[in-house]
Amino acid sequence: MKLLKYVTVLLVCLCVFTSCNNLEKKEDTANFKESYKGKKPNIIFLLTDDLGYGELGSFGQKEIRTPFLDSLASVGKRFTDFYAGTSVCSPSRAVLMTGLHTGHVNIRGNKGDVNGKWDRVALKKSEKTIGEMLQNTGYQTAMIGKWHLGVPEDTSTWAKGRGFDYAVQEQWGKDVNGREIDERVHWVNNNQDSIFYNYNKHKCLDEFRTNFALDYLDKKSNEKPFFLYMSYRTPHAHELFLSETDLYADRIEEWPEIERRHAARITMLDAQVKRLFNKLKASGELENTLIVFSSDNGPTGENHHDYKFFNSSGDLKGYKRDVYEGGVRVPMFAYWKNKIAEGTTTNHPATFYDIMPTFAEVAETTSPNKTDGISILPELLDQGNQQKHDFLYFEIQVGRSVKGFRQATRFGNWKAVRMGDNYHTELYDLSVDLYEKNDVSKQHPELVEKANEILKRESVKNLHFPYSGGVFK
Numbered sequence: 001m002k003l004l005k006y007v008t009v010l011l012v013c014l015c016v017f018t019s020c021n022n023l024e025k026k027e028d029t030a031n032f033k034e035s036y037k038g039k040k041p042n043i044i045f046l047l048t049d050d051l052g053y054g055e056l057g058s059f060g061q062k063e064i065r066t067p068f069l070d071s072l073a074s075v076g077k078r079f080t081d082f083y084a085g086t087s088v089c090s091p092s093r094a095v096l097m098t099g100l101h102t103g104h105v106n107i108r109g110n111k112g113d114v115n116g117k118w119d120r121v122a123l124k125k126s127e128k129t130i131g132e133m134l135q136n137t138g139y140q141t142a143m144i145g146k147w148h149l150g151v152p153e154d155t156s157t158w159a160k161g162r163g164f165d166y167a168v169q170e171q172w173g174k175d176v177n178g179r180e181i182d183e184r185v186h187w188v189n190n191n192q193d194s195i196f197y198n199y200n201k202h203k204c205l206d207e208f209r210t211n212f213a214l215d216y217l218d219k220k221s222n223e224k225p226f227f228l229y230m231s232y233r234t235p236h237a238h239e240l241f242l243s244e245t246d247l248y249a250d251r252i253e254e255w256p257e258i259e260r261r262h263a264a265r266i267t268m269l270d271a272q273v274k275r276l277f278n279k280l281k282a283s284g285e286l287e288n289t290l291i292v293f294s295s296d297n298g299p300t301g302e303n304h305h306d307y308k309f310f311n312s313s314g315d316l317k318g319y320k321r322d323v324y325e326g327g328v329r330v331p332m333f334a335y336w337k338n339k340i341a342e343g344t345t346t347n348h349p350a351t352f353y354d355i356m357p358t359f360a361e362v363a364e365t366t367s368p369n370k371t372d373g374i375s376i377l378p379e380l381l382d383q384g385n386q387q388k389h390d391f392l393y394f395e396i397q398v399g400r401s402v403k404g405f406r407q408a409t410r411f412g413n414w415k416a417v418r419m420g421d422n423y424h425t426e427l428y429d430l431s432v433d434l435y436e437k438n439d440v441s442k443q444h445p446e447l448v449e450k451a452n453e454i455l456k457r458e459s460v461k462n463l464h465f466p467y468s469g470g471v472f473k
Contacts, residue, residue, distance in 0.1 A: 052299025054314025099356030131163025145231030
């Protein structure tokens, strides 16, 4: 009888605790909604191309000047443990747009097997994008810059056909008639007679793109909220998209030209973000706008650029196309005036596939896909009830060979990395070995087994990527 009484009291206490927790969450949500009576919040996602974890001053950079981005990070919230979708452009952006990790989304590498040809793979139409989600809940949606989630011959796979009312994108490859597309042309709403990037008129490609964004902010309706996905090209190592500049002229003797230009691109991007921010401020839209800044993967080592020259990975191991921390951990901060506490930092592990459910909660809707993500809005607003992932998952296919198939998972402070061609799962304790120098897999066979279970389970077989599903003996 005493045991029964004890159990009854325990259950009552549990119910009261749960009710209080639910009530607290409802109050947090109610307070959040109360703070923006009327029009729902605007949302801007600023995405850089190949910006490493250590390439902003606010994330430890010592040489490259990023004064505006650093000041914006200082009045927002920095995420120290934030991860891109994976370590190369297309699949990482696919994760961002769909809320599905790379073991579930259709795109697992920049190219895959398409009827025997190694070529671009598009998102499935069933994989709904953030643009489609917000468009369907009443948002005006715009995408400017690099899309990289479609195929050149099918414009229905381009941004305009995937949830963006207004789309300005570069495109390359061959069109439906087999003609080569000039990637300097920016297609406005899929219109072939679009605008050519003029090297002599614009200092950099991102100045050109920012002009479109400013024009969009002038012409959009003020009656509806907007979502702007601003996809920059910086600091991707294609030199042809930068005119000569005297930035870092004092380092001409000290720095190789390729490195001076690399630094200049990042500093010029900083100025473009400032232009966009000032436009929002002048229009009165700033207080009702959530701004998130990040990068699609770790730093590049392409076109003779040395990613170690500026310590672009921030001492982390690896770079673009690696699934070590340097390839997937990226800078991220969020700014929302009077809602996100100024000058705050969090080590909450979050990733690209958390962005869709986060924006869904901001917009008071639900994710259209069975997302792998978790909304990080509670963490952004310091609500104190942030749910955590049991694990994070990354996958990539680089080229056709098994050597190019790579997987990784982080669970707690443990990080497991597996290369497709060596049948060995490396294990690192990030709490004491952030730079992944000491493989402790032999000392922790039970953790390796746990990691392998995740790696096997989370990689769903995909016909375009022959080693998806994992490579295990």
